[in-house]
Structures are given as C-alpha cells and as structure tokens.
Amino acid sequence: MLGTHADLVVEAGDDCAVCRLPGTELDQVFTTDPVIEGVHFERGEVPERVGNKAVGRVLSDIAAMGAQPQWILVNVAAPPELEFQYLEKIYAGMSALCERFGAVIIGGDLAKGDTLELHVFGTGLLPEKAARLRSGARAGDDLLVTGPLGGSFASGRHLDFTPRVPEGIFLRESGLVNAMMDVSDGLATDLRHILSRSGVGAALSGAEIPVNGTLEQALYDGEDFELLLTSPAAPELQKQWRAAFGTDLPIIGKITENPGLLELDGEIIEAKAFEHFASE
Amino acid sequence: MLGTHADLVVEAGDDCAVCRLPGTELDQVFTTDPVIEGVHFERGEVPERVGNKAVGRVLSDIAAMGAQPQWILVNVAAPPELEFQYLEKIYAGMSALCERFGAVIIGGDLAKGDTLELHVFGTGLLPEKAARLRSGARAGDDLLVTGPLGGSFASGRHLDFTPRVPEGIFLRESGLVNAMMDVSDGLATDLRHILSRSGVGAALSGAEIPVNGTLEQALYDGEDFELLLTSPAAPELQKQWRAAFGTDLPIIGKITENPGLLELDGEIIEAKAFEHFASE
Numbered sequence: 001m002l003g004t005h006a007d008l009v010v011e012a013g014d015d016c017a018v019c020r021l022p023g024t025e026l027d028q029v030f031t032t033d034p035v036i037e038g039v040h041f042e043r044g045e046v047p048e049r050v051g052n053k054a055v056g057r058v059l060s061d062i063a064a065m066g067a068q069p070q071w072i073l074v075n076v077a078a079p080p081e082l083e084f085q086y087l088e089k090i091y092a093g094m095s096a097l098c099e100r101f102g103a104v105i106i107g108g109d110l111a112k113g114d115t116l117e118l119h120v121f122g123t124g125l126l127p128e129k130a131a132r133l134r135s136g137a138r139a140g141d142d143l144l145v146t147g148p149l150g151g152s153f154a155s156g157r158h159l160d161f162t163p164r165v166p167e168g169i170f171l172r173e174s175g176l177v178n179a180m181m182d183v184s185d186g187l188a189t190d191l192r193h194i195l196s197r198s199g200v201g202a203a204l205s206g207a208e209i210p211v212n213g214t215l216e217q218a219l220y221d222g223e224d225f226e227l228l229l230t231s232p233a234a235p236e237l238q239k240q241w242r243a244a245f246g247t248d249l250p251i252i253g254k255i256t257e258n259p260g261l262l263e264l265d266g267e268i269i270e271a272k273a274f275e276h277f278a279s280e
Numbered sequence: 281m282l283g284t285h286a287d288l289v290v291e292a293g294d295d296c297a298v299c300r301l302p303g304t305e306l307d308q309v310f311t312t313d314p315v316i317e318g319v320h321f322e323r324g325e326v327p328e329r330v331g332n333k334a335v336g337r338v339l340s341d342i343a344a345m346g347a348q349p350q351w352i353l354v355n356v357a358a359p360p361e362l363e364f365q366y367l368e369k370i371y372a373g374m375s376a377l378c379e380r381f382g383a384v385i386i387g388g389d390l391a392k393g394d395t396l397e398l399h400v401f402g403t404g405l406l407p408e409k410a411a412r413l414r415s416g417a418r419a420g421d422d423l424l425v426t427g428p429l430g431g432s433f434a435s436g437r438h439l440d441f442t443p444r445v446p447e448g449i450f451l452r453e454s455g456l457v458n459a460m461m462d463v464s465d466g467l468a469t470d471l472r473h474i475l476s477r478s479g480v481g482a483a484l485s486g487a488e489i490p491v492n493g494t495l496e497q498a499l500y501d502g503e504d505f506e507l508l509l510t511s512p513a514a515p516e517l518q519k520q521w522r523a524a525f526g527t528d529l530p531i532i533g534k535i536t537e538n539p540g541l542l543e544l545d546g547e548i549i550e551a552k553a554f555e556h557f558a559s560e
Contacts (some may be wrong), residue, residue: 017386106297119399
C-alpha cells in the first residue's frame with residue numbers, strides 16, 4: 001500500500017523511511033507513532049510522562065537509524081471534557097524531551113475525539129547512505145544491545161525511558177555497525193525483523209542478555225527502547241563505546257547463516273506475537 | 281507551546297510550518313491533519329472518499345503555501361472489529377490522490393483505538409523564502425478565490441474535493457500573490473486569519489463571491505478547500521490564470537487599512553465561531 005519514488009531510499013518497514021534530500025549530501029528520515037489512552041498508557045497517567053513517551057517513541061526510531069532528530073509535529077485527539085491544563089502538561093513533557101535532543105515541535109493539530117490520542121510525526125537528518133538498517137546484518141556479526149531489557153511496563157519505564165539519540169549517532173559514526181533497530185516489541189520479536197530483512201539467523205546467549213527481571217521478560221515484554229545492533233568488529237566497538245559513555249555494550253549473541261532461525265542457548269525459539277493490533 | 285530554531289522560518293499558525301533546508305536553496309513545509317469518524321465523516325462512509333479527504337486536507341495545506349507535495353505518512357487508529365478491507369479501500373483513496381499530485385505515502389502506523397481516526401502528515405518543497413503566507417496581505421490588494429464556496433457538507437463535496445495543488449504552485453510562481461491560504465473553516469472565519477496576521481482589514485463584495493448555495497453558506501460553512509489569496513496586480517493575475525486554467529479567478533473584495541475589520545457590502549460583520557474543538 002506504500003508508494004515508490006526515486007528519492008525514496010528505504011520504505012516503511014524499517015524504524016524510519018529514508019529519503020534522499022535532493023541537492024545535498026544528506027538523507028532525511030521520517031517516522032510516526034501513535035500513543036493512545038488505554039493502549040499505550042492508562043487514563044489519569046501523569047501527563048508529562050505521557051508526553052515523554054509520545055515523543056520518546058519517535059526519537060527512538062530516529063536514533064535507531066543513527067540520525068539527528070530535527071522536526072516534530074503532534075496531532076492530538078481529545079475528549080471535549082479533558083482539561084486543557086492536562087494537555088499543556090503533556091506538551092511540557094514532549095517539549096522537555098525534544099529540547100534535550102535538539103528536536104523542535106513545529107506544528108500539529110488538536111481535534112475532538114472519544115479517546116485521548118497523540119500522533120507524533122518526526123524527521124531526522126544524517127549523511128546520505130549512512131542510515132543503519134534492519135537489513136544490514138551479516139553472518140558472523142556479533143549482536144549487541146545498549147542496555148537492559150524487560151519489565152518496562154511493570155516498572156513504568158515505558159513512560160520514562162530515554163531514547164538513545166547520542167548513542168545511535170555514535171554507533172552510526174563508528175562505521176562498525178551493520179544493522180540497527182530499537183527494541184520496542186521485545187528482543188525475540190524485534191530480532192526476527194533483522195533476521196528476515198537480512199536473510200540471516202541468530203544465536204542468543206541467555207546468560208549474556210542484560211535483563212530487568214527474567215530472561216522471558218527480556219525476550220517478550222517490549223517497550224525497552226534500547227538499541228539492538230550487529231557489528232563485524234564488536235571488541236573495537238565496545239572499546240570505543242566505553243571511552244565515550246563509560247558503560248558496557250554487551251555482546252548477547254551472534255548472527256548465523258540460517259535464514260530466520262532464532263536460537264537461545266542452542267534451542268530453537270518460535271515466534272510469539274506481541275499483543276498489538278498491528279505493529280512494525 | 282511550540283519550539284524555536286534558526287532553520288524554522290514560519291511557525292505553525294499558517295497552513296504549514298516552513299523550515300529552511302540547510303545546504304540548499306529550498307524551503308520544506310510540514311503539516312498534519314486529523315480525519316476522525318463522527319467529526320469529519322460519518323460511520324459507514326465510502327472508504328475511498330474518507331481516504332481522499334484525509335490526504336486532500338494535507339495536500340490543500342501544502343498547496344496553500346505554493347509548495348510541491350512530497351512525502352505523506354499516515355497513522356490509523358481503528359477499532360479491532362473494523363474490516364481490514366475497509367482500511368485497504370481508504371488507502372486506495374489516499375494513494376490515488378497522492379499519485380495525482382506527485383506525493384508518495386512512505387510510512388505510518390496502525391494501532392487499536394475506539395474510533396476510526398486517520399492522522400495524515402505531509403511535507404512539501406518550494407524555493408527558499410517563496411512560501412505564500414497569511415501575513416503577506418497589504419492594503420490595496422485585491423482579494424481573490426479559486427472557486428465557489430459553501431454547501432460543502434450538504435453536497436458531500438467535503439469528501440470528494442480536489443486540493444488546488446497545481447493552482448497553488450502557479451499562483452506562487454506568478455510572483456503576483458501577497459498572501460494565500462486555503463478555505464477550510466468558511467470564508468469569513470479564514471479571512472480573519474489573513475487580517476490578523478497581516479494587520480489589515482477587508483471589504484467583501486457579496487455579489488462577486490462565487491457561491492454553492494447561499495452567501496451565508498459561503499461565509500460560514502467551511503471545508504471548501506479553495507485557495508483564498510490577495511494580489512497587488514489582480515487583472516494581470518486573472519489574465520495569466522485564464523490562459524493557464526481556462527477559468528475565472530474572481531475578485532471578491534479588497535484589502536483595507538483597518539486592522540481586523542471585516543466588511544461585507546459596507547456593513548461590518550462580526551466573528552462567528554466555526555464548530556470545532558479547536559482549529560487552525
């Protein structure tokens with residue numbers, strides 16, 4: 001259902017669409033995410049946290065390409081009885097996160113709806129052909145993750161998380177990353193996107209996966225918004241990462257030659273759908 | 281609640297936000313519009329018409345700047361029981377309109393919601409500093425409109441309208457247009473945006489306003505999606521317009537020096553709110 005165009009480099013299905021910016025040496029990335037009451041947050045949630053999540057999801061997609069966030073637009077549908085002050089606090093949460101990462105809210109619309117919904121649209125910039133894609137993984141790459149996974153809903157972290165914007169740019173600039181995406185639907189589900197788009201398999205080492213809670217949660221909970229990446233030179237990348245951020249960048253597995261095959265400690269693990277109406 | 285940035289040329293409040301494209305001689309415009317069941321269309325509406333309206337509103341905003349439409353992203357929130365075929369037909373309506381005007385749907389998201397909502401984001405390109413704004417009107421300009429106004433809801437035209445994309449580009453390229461916007465909330469309401477942003481007044485000639493139905497409808501119905509513009513050289517512009525499109529470009533009034541004052545045949549007309557939760 002998507003269109004085609006000579007300037008469209010990467011279609012939806014990755015974290016962002018990637019488009020050539022004519023007359024420049026830049027590519028521009030585009031993404032959009034909904035945050036809906038009753039689906040992504042509960043009624044009465046602290047409004048600044050709702051705003052943080054709404055913009056954070058979009059900045060995380062942009063980070064996953066290795067791009068610098070640029071412009072944000074926000075459509076809000078809200079029941080007429082909702083207090084305007086509540087909306088203002090959502091905007092405050094969105095603005096705070098934008099400011100932190102150099103993004104700017106430049107527009108949007110406010111309409112009447114049955115349920116409070118935020119639809120956030122974002123763009124980013126990066127050097128042409130530099131975007132890190134889900135399709136870039138090669139057999140033999142190590143698989144790494146920028147932080148612990150699991151328990152995001154239970155802990156409330158799904159509302160307060162920090163998108164890995166400088167980390168994504170650093171990883172892209174290192175020249176040592178083949179594939180990258182953000183973990184929004186759980187490690188097992190998201191990793192399958194890399195496998196199918198790259199035509200490879202993966203073997204995870206359970207003991208190496210940094211977890212919040214259980215390994216099961218790390219595999220299936222979702223909403224972690226850490227970056228998952230593959231590298232053909234992981235030890236060098238880990239060294240540079242420690243120098244830049246002072247933390248570890250753990251190797252959690254290896255990319256294999258078996259298309260679509262996902263293994264955990266030598267056992268095949270089957271797909272398990274994350275509870276979404278439809279998701280990417 | 282909006283941010284600021286050196287590359288942000290025109291903030292929201294116009295039909296689109298306008299941003300400088302660094303390293304180029306181009307500006308990029310951004311807009312977003314919601315189309316919500318029960319507000320912008322009725323349940324059970326022909327899906328292709330819903331799609332036409334959803335993308336048409338965004339292309340109309342881009343046309344109102346005089347820009348060439350570029351990329352479209354669509355967020356859909358839909359009740360789980362909605363037939364997927366219905367959504368496919370909405371996409372068919374959106375795609376058909378995009379193709380007609382050189383726009384491409386490059387992404388979006390589908391989420392579960394209580395009500396069917398489409399949130400459409402669009403970008404466009406035009407030469408730097410060339411965007412036609414609401415703030416450009418000057419006393420002495422003639423006021424013109426690209427087509428008849430009123431009765432859009434009653435006739436169903438609010439679903440089937442054609443955004444004035446080539447017309448907007450033509451008008452911008454003529455160099456004879458000072459201010460431009462699209463008529464979405466009714467002539468009287470929208471013209472006030474030009475008056476307040478330009479610090480001028482306007483005197484309308486009722487007999488000259490092309491109407492579908494009554495003059496009252498033309499002033500207040502809304503959803504016409506014709507372009508409203510001011511020109512310091514209307515006769516020359518009308519001549520060029522006739523040569524290009526073979527139709528008339530009627531002069532419906534004049535911009536005056538009286539800030540905010542809107543007159544119709546010599547009588548002052550007061551503001552009358554269009555029925556929106558909040559609108560731009």
